[in-house]
Amino acid sequence: MSPTPGRLFARVTALPAIALGAWLLVAFPLLLLGLFTPLAGALAGIPAVAAAVVLVPRLLPALPEDDVPWWPLAATALITVAFAAVQTAYHAEALVIRRDPSSYAQFTAWIAQNGSLPIPQQRDLIAGDDPALIYGSLAFYEVGDEVWPQFLAGAPLVLSIGYWIGGLTGMVVVPPLLGALGVLTFAGLVARLAGARWAPLAALLLAVCLPEQWVSRSTYSEPLAQVLLxxxxxxxxxxxxxxxxxxxxxxxxxxxxxAAGLVFGLGLVVRIDALRDLLPVVAFIGLLLLARRGQALPLLAGLVVGLGYGFTAGFGLSAPYLEYLSGSLDPLLLLSAGVVALTAVLTAVLWRRGVPRTDRPGWLPTAGAVLSVAVVAVLAARPLVYVSRGHGDEATGVFVGQVQQAEGLPVDPDRTYDEMSLYWVGWYLGLGTLLFATLGVALVVRRLLQRRDPQWALPAMVFIWTVATTLARPAITPDHPWADRRLVVLVLPAFVLFAVWFTAWLIRRLRRAGPSPGPWAVAGATTFCAAVLLVPTAITATGVMTYRSDVGSIRGAEALCREIPSNASVIIVDGLYYAYMPLIRGVCGVPTAAVFSTDPADDVQRVIGEIEERGRTPVLAASEPEAIFAVEPSITAVSHPFDVHSDQDMSTLMEPPDGSWPFIGDVWIAVLS
Structure with missing residues (x-):
C-alpha cells in the first residue's frame, strides 16, 4: 500500500534530523577514541544511518489533517532542491581564518585526515622546545605540547563526509545541502502546526531570507544546528x-x-549555546510528568544521553574554547542548573495536583497575549531610549570603530548595538512579517493559556524563550551579515512560523465568514498576505546574490601544498601565522610553527639549523617576500603559490549588507633545499 501524501510529507521532513542524529551518535565516539577514519566511519556510520532512516520513519504518524494533497509536498521538494542548487552555485571557499567558517573548515580538514584530537605540535620535527617558536593561531589554542581547535566537533564531523568524498571541494558543498535540509525540516514543522498547504510558503520565505542563504554558503555550524533543533x-x-x-x-x-530527546541533546555537540535553547525542554518534561504522559521519561532519557555527548564534546575536546567563553558560559551553566532544580522541585510539589489550570482566572489568557505584544513593543522601542555598550573585548571595540569610520557613523567603539536586534529581523523579513508574527504569537499564547492547542506547547516554549533571550542580548560582534548568525537557528524560523500560522488563521476566519467573501476574495487575500511576507524578504536578499566569498582559496591551497616538500618543516616568519598556520599544518600535512621573538633573524637561522640537523627540509613562509629576505638574506628566489584575489563578506552596522568587500590572500614561501 503506497503512503498517503500526509504520511509521506511527515516522513520526508523528519528524515534529515534522524539521519544526522544517527551519524553524530556513532561518529563522535570514533573521534573521541582517535578512530575517525573513512573506513571506520563507513563501517559504523552507514549501518547506523541506514537503520535509523528505515526504522524510525515507520513510527511516524501522518500529518494531523485530512485530505492532504500532493502539491504541498511537491512544492516543498522543489523549493528545497532549488535552494540547494542556488546555494551550491554561490558556495564560499573560506579556508583562511578570519572568522568562524574557515575555523570550522580547518577543524574539519584536520580530523578528516588524521581522525583524532588534539593536534600534535610535532616539535621534534621542527626545533624541539626552542623558545622562539609558537604553535597556536587564531581559533587554534596552544596548550602545552598540543593544539586544540576552537568550537565543538559536531559540524566538522558532518563536514568530514564531504571531505572524504571530494577533498576540500567536497567539504565546502556540504553546507548548502545542510541549509536545504534545514528548509525541508522547517517545512515539516509548519505542516504539523499550521497545515501542509502553508508549508511551501513558509519554506520559501525562510529559503529566500538573506541570513539563511548567507550562512548556508560557508562552513558554519548553524545549518546543522537548525536541522537538529x-x-x-x-x-x-x-x-x-x-x-x-x-x-x-x-x-x-x-x-x-x-529519539526527539536524543536529537535535542545532540544539538549541544554542534553549538554550546544550544544549552540555552534546551532549557524550555527541561521545563516541558516537568509538565509532561505532571500530566502523567508516558512520553516524559523517554524524552528525558534521550535528552540526557544527547547532553552527555554534548558536554563530553565541550569539556573533553573543546575545553580551551569553553575556558575562553567562561565569562558567559559559567552563568549559563548556573542558570541551567537552576532550571533543572526548579523544575524538579515544582514537579514534586505539584505532583498530586497535576498541571496548573491556566484558564482560571479568565483574564490570564488575554493578559498573556497582551504581554507578548508588550515584549515586542519594548524590543522595538529600545533604540529610541537606550544604547548598549561594553564588548568586554578590546579587539572587538577596535574593529567596531573601524567599521563605524567606514560607514561614516559617529565613532563609538564600545557600542554593541544589542538594542537593534529586532530591527535586524525586520531588515530581513520585513515589517509585515514582524507584525503578523507578533499577532500570531499573541494568539498562540492566549490559546495555550486557555488550555487549547496543546501541540503548540513545546514549540512555543522553545521559540519564545530563544527569541526573547537572543534579541535581548545577541552577544556577538554587531557587524552584518556576521551578527545575523544569531538569528538563523531558531529566531528567523520562529518569526516565519508565527507569521505564516497567523496568515493561515486569518484566511480560515475569512472562509468561515460566510458566502459573502467568495473564493476570489479569499484567493486575493491569500495572495496579498503572501506578498506582504515575501516581497520585502526577497528585496533585501539581493545583497548576497552578487558574489561568492573567498573563491580561489582551494586552488591556492592546493598549489601551496604542491610546492611544500613532504619532508618539510615550515617556519612562518611574520604575522601570516595568525590566519594561515592551520591551513599549512592541516591541509598540507606538514609540521608548522611561527617565530615570535624580538630578534627574528637570529632565531630563524638557529631554527633552520635545527631542522636541517633532523634531516628535514626547512621552508620559510610569509605574507610578503621582504619578510623572508629580512631573516634569510642568502635567499635569491621565493614563490607565490597562494595568490588569491576574490570577494569576502562586507561589514555593516546600521543597514543590511548589499554587496562584498575585496579579499586578498598571499602566501610566499622559500624552500631551503
Whole structure:
C-alpha cells in the first residue's frame, strides 16, 4: 500500500534530523577514541544511518489533517532542491581564518585526515622546545605540547563526509545541502502546526531570507544546528500526537520521544549555546510528568544521553574554547542548573495536583497575549531610549570603530548595538512579517493559556524563550551579515512560523465568514498576505546574490601544498601565522610553527639549523617576500603559490549588507633545499 501524501510529507521532513542524529551518535565516539577514519566511519556510520532512516520513519504518524494533497509536498521538494542548487552555485571557499567558517573548515580538514584530537605540535620535527617558536593561531589554542581547535566537533564531523568524498571541494558543498535540509525540516514543522498547504510558503520565505542563504554558503555550524533543533521539535510533535499513560506499553510514542530527546541533546555537540535553547525542554518534561504522559521519561532519557555527548564534546575536546567563553558560559551553566532544580522541585510539589489550570482566572489568557505584544513593543522601542555598550573585548571595540569610520557613523567603539536586534529581523523579513508574527504569537499564547492547542506547547516554549533571550542580548560582534548568525537557528524560523500560522488563521476566519467573501476574495487575500511576507524578504536578499566569498582559496591551497616538500618543516616568519598556520599544518600535512621573538633573524637561522640537523627540509613562509629576505638574506628566489584575489563578506552596522568587500590572500614561501 503506497503512503498517503500526509504520511509521506511527515516522513520526508523528519528524515534529515534522524539521519544526522544517527551519524553524530556513532561518529563522535570514533573521534573521541582517535578512530575517525573513512573506513571506520563507513563501517559504523552507514549501518547506523541506514537503520535509523528505515526504522524510525515507520513510527511516524501522518500529518494531523485530512485530505492532504500532493502539491504541498511537491512544492516543498522543489523549493528545497532549488535552494540547494542556488546555494551550491554561490558556495564560499573560506579556508583562511578570519572568522568562524574557515575555523570550522580547518577543524574539519584536520580530523578528516588524521581522525583524532588534539593536534600534535610535532616539535621534534621542527626545533624541539626552542623558545622562539609558537604553535597556536587564531581559533587554534596552544596548550602545552598540543593544539586544540576552537568550537565543538559536531559540524566538522558532518563536514568530514564531504571531505572524504571530494577533498576540500567536497567539504565546502556540504553546507548548502545542510541549509536545504534545514528548509525541508522547517517545512515539516509548519505542516504539523499550521497545515501542509502553508508549508511551501513558509519554506520559501525562510529559503529566500538573506541570513539563511548567507550562512548556508560557508562552513558554519548553524545549518546543522537548525536541522537538529527543528527536527527534534518535529519528532516531539509526532511523539505527542497520541496520548499515552505512564504505565502504557512501550510503543511508537515512547520511541519517538526518546529519539526527539536524543536529537535535542545532540544539538549541544554542534553549538554550546544550544544549552540555552534546551532549557524550555527541561521545563516541558516537568509538565509532561505532571500530566502523567508516558512520553516524559523517554524524552528525558534521550535528552540526557544527547547532553552527555554534548558536554563530553565541550569539556573533553573543546575545553580551551569553553575556558575562553567562561565569562558567559559559567552563568549559563548556573542558570541551567537552576532550571533543572526548579523544575524538579515544582514537579514534586505539584505532583498530586497535576498541571496548573491556566484558564482560571479568565483574564490570564488575554493578559498573556497582551504581554507578548508588550515584549515586542519594548524590543522595538529600545533604540529610541537606550544604547548598549561594553564588548568586554578590546579587539572587538577596535574593529567596531573601524567599521563605524567606514560607514561614516559617529565613532563609538564600545557600542554593541544589542538594542537593534529586532530591527535586524525586520531588515530581513520585513515589517509585515514582524507584525503578523507578533499577532500570531499573541494568539498562540492566549490559546495555550486557555488550555487549547496543546501541540503548540513545546514549540512555543522553545521559540519564545530563544527569541526573547537572543534579541535581548545577541552577544556577538554587531557587524552584518556576521551578527545575523544569531538569528538563523531558531529566531528567523520562529518569526516565519508565527507569521505564516497567523496568515493561515486569518484566511480560515475569512472562509468561515460566510458566502459573502467568495473564493476570489479569499484567493486575493491569500495572495496579498503572501506578498506582504515575501516581497520585502526577497528585496533585501539581493545583497548576497552578487558574489561568492573567498573563491580561489582551494586552488591556492592546493598549489601551496604542491610546492611544500613532504619532508618539510615550515617556519612562518611574520604575522601570516595568525590566519594561515592551520591551513599549512592541516591541509598540507606538514609540521608548522611561527617565530615570535624580538630578534627574528637570529632565531630563524638557529631554527633552520635545527631542522636541517633532523634531516628535514626547512621552508620559510610569509605574507610578503621582504619578510623572508629580512631573516634569510642568502635567499635569491621565493614563490607565490597562494595568490588569491576574490570577494569576502562586507561589514555593516546600521543597514543590511548589499554587496562584498575585496579579499586578498598571499602566501610566499622559500624552500631551503
Amino acid at each position: 527543528l527536527g527534534a521539535l518535529v519528532l516531539a510533535f509526532d511523539a505527542l500526537a497520541s496520548r499515552v499513560g505512564p504505565r502504557g506499553r512501550w510503543g511508537a510514542p515512547h520511541a519517538l520521544s526518546a
